[in-house]
Amino acid sequence: MTLSKPAGIFDRDVEWAELVRFATDVRPGATLGVVTGRRRQGKTLLLYELAQATNGFYFGATEATPAESLRRLGEAIGRYTEAPGPVRLADWTEAVDALLALGRDRPVTVVVDEFPYLARASRDLPSTIQHALTPGRPQRTESRTRLLLCGSALSFMGGLLAGSAPLRGRAGLELPVAPLDYRAAAAFWGIDDPLLAAQLFAIVGGTPAYRREYVQDDAPGGPDDFDDWVVRSVLNPARPLFREARYLLAEDPDLRDAALYHSVLAAVAEGNGTRGGIAGYIGRKATDLQHPLTVLEDAGLLARDPDPLRSGRSRYRITEPLITFYQAVMRPAWTALEQRRGADVWRRSQRRYASAVLGPGFEETVRQWTLRFAAPETFGGIVAEASAATLTDPASRTSHELDLVALGEPPLGDGPRPLLAIGEVKWGRTLGRPDLDRLERARVLLTARPGWDAGSARLLLASGAGFTDELRQIAARRPDVLVVDPERLYSGD
Template identity: 30%
Template sequence: MARHPDLIVDRRQEIDRLHGLLATGRPHLVLMSGRRRVGKTYLLSRAWKEQPAFYFTASETTPEQNRQALLTAFAEWSGQPVRTEDYPTWRTVFRLLLDHDSPTPLVVTIDEFQYLGESASELDAIASELNAAWEMRRPERGIVFVLAGSAVRTLERLNDGGSPLYGRFSWQCRLRPFDYGYAGSLAGFDDVRDRAYAYGLFGGTPRYLAAIDPRRSIAENAIDLLLRPDGEVRELIRTALLQEQGLRDIPKYVAILRAIGRGRTELNEIAQDTGLTADNSLREKLQRLIALDYVATSRNLGARPKEAYRYRIADPAARFFYDSVAPLESVLATQDPGAVWRAHIAPNLDAYMGLVFEGMVRDGYYRLQSTRSLPLVKEWGRWEGRDRNREPLEIDIASVLMDGRVLTGAIKWNRTPIEVGVHTRHLAMIDRLAESGVSWAHEARKPTSPLLYVAAGGFTDRFRQAALATRDEVHLWTLDDLYSPMS
């Protein structure tokens, strides 16, 4: 499936919001941030077709060189002569942009805005210059002035209290990776299971997905792009942290991700695996990784306030790298990546997809909510632990609904229809939790509390009959259901 070079997958909400602001006929400041390779530049350089749009990307150089480069680019775009010596300050530069005489509403985008200043104080000073130019009285007209960048926290500070631009932004947007549905669309495979594998291996980052050749198999793409030492996507994932502005002690952050990838999900486990101390410094590093969308946290439904969080790698591409590729780096450096795939990765791929599939189901629930009139969720969750007899149990879906009911169920990445035993065991686990004093389990036992079972490969007739006879509301989904809005 060939991709059109100007194809924009998803981002409809962001485009509509930008166009809506421009249509008001008034000036608007917009702040857009997001990790590298998430698609900011692609979106902002293609969002406008019918009106003048000046786009400039700052470089990691001196403010003076960026000022000169911006003025040169504006002169080429506008066709008007611009002498750099006539615009010696950032305030005069911003006034030039804002006062540009165009017959239609104007769009100005400064991407990687953080590079205009070499320090936080210098960037604040430049923001103050923009604010001064913005506040000058001029005839009202439609202008959308976008500040964008990949230094997420630096950009977001521009709208914090005390910033010169605080309260000036009409819209602040954090661009995030695609969910499984849009990732599958960009990957380009026709088969929904291949789309799911593509998401599990390459995640939702547009740059990674764009490297996939849908004419080749998932295995061939993974071997060439993720396993080979010079694999394009492997190198992008491996160096991702190095690209994060202001992130120090990179080896420690990498060690944390490697530990989580090996299944160390609690603070003390991560500390032991990395050799770091389980103190505030480690917690701060984890919080930084969470803020950058590399790591996510979870706790059991109904957890007490002091109960420890579990950490997991948020993006499936990074999860696959640190779970399956990084531990085999020495092997992959000396031996055939195809043989490594067949011997070590392919046999475990479906087990790996189990956790990925849980995240897909959560996102799929929200995708399908309106079209299938699903009950609103107050808190999506799961439960993992032991009952009062110290017997382990795990419930894939344990979510409190807005109406007070509790939605529970199971998620299976299967190839053949699941048998009725999955249903009976699930009900038994709810009973065990209720008898162990877990408060939400009492509500979950009631006939009015719905069940949700998601099985990639479907259900047997006995399963369907037993489940539907158990509760007033039962949802049975396959992989096709999760992809149905995108099919």
């Protein structure tokens, strides 16, 4: 069965198709799906519209006692089934069976949104659902309820299906709803200038909600309006976006020590991506950071990228651009911002914005282009992994910081893994022949290292400020040299 995606949902074609496929499955037996994603990504809109399109049931949980939640659920079921009054539910066993009973005659979409609110108040609820979905149980086999549990607490939702959790192996759908990618975000904001799109994405990322109510539907009118837009929409205490980065931490119940987590994020925003660097910045031992780093990873706010050239080494990066912007620009000047001196703060913060926010954001955009949008022939193969890396030069006893290392798919046998590209990425600097020479030296070093097939690796140079004429001429006659500007990132392959 095919259901057209509602006009009010931007992008999300893959997510909508997966949800429709799950909800319209006509096979007998109740099934379970789990939908996850950070807040403000449009999960509720997707699921509400799915329930509407399939004549299904939608219930949005709130923070409440179990008794109140059961009463609200019974009232909602009563309205949905057009019963004479609310359905009385004595406990969650009765409640789950009542939800399964909704699909007795046909496939019925049943959405329980903000599921963590219910499960935190009633710890045995996941086990109750597990029991209800036991194979052979009549309440399951005689039902075609398509039960969708949704939540924004990523650490909690991830634990629902992990390890020995009760619902492990019960779900037929595990759907993450991620932020929009940088190209989709530009289209959503109505920005067609690549430089402006990159600057905007470095602050608000791909979170759909930030486009509408969080800035009163205010988007930069063009490159000349960007600075004014930042002051009036991001650094303005009267706008919801102003405090959003703080709320992102406060909303996750697993992030209990807010001061520690803010300090860890500040360390990463300042360029301290290693565990030792973070520890030194916040004045803790590296061994004390295992828990906070794991919690921030589970919450979807930090990502750990292994260094492909140094076994056992990795770097952390912040996944939400708004948090990076807050830590680098807003948090150090919070008092001045609350006093509505946003224009002064922004004027003084240009260098920090460029180095701590825009530069790293541009590097990650280039890596995403390499993975998602560049054609295979651009790199001579399919890019399976793209990350930053550190390469040691034993002859000069120096290290090369490579902003991009693009790896091909692992070989089937024991042969070397193809290294498809290495790159230099700079937002605010014009790249030229010396940058190419450095990459050529790095390729020579990698070619000599065992385990890598780097002889034909492309040399990628990406810049927001442009390239020298000499470098452009070299790239025009050498297929192994790629120059990538924002226009190619946003529209080319």
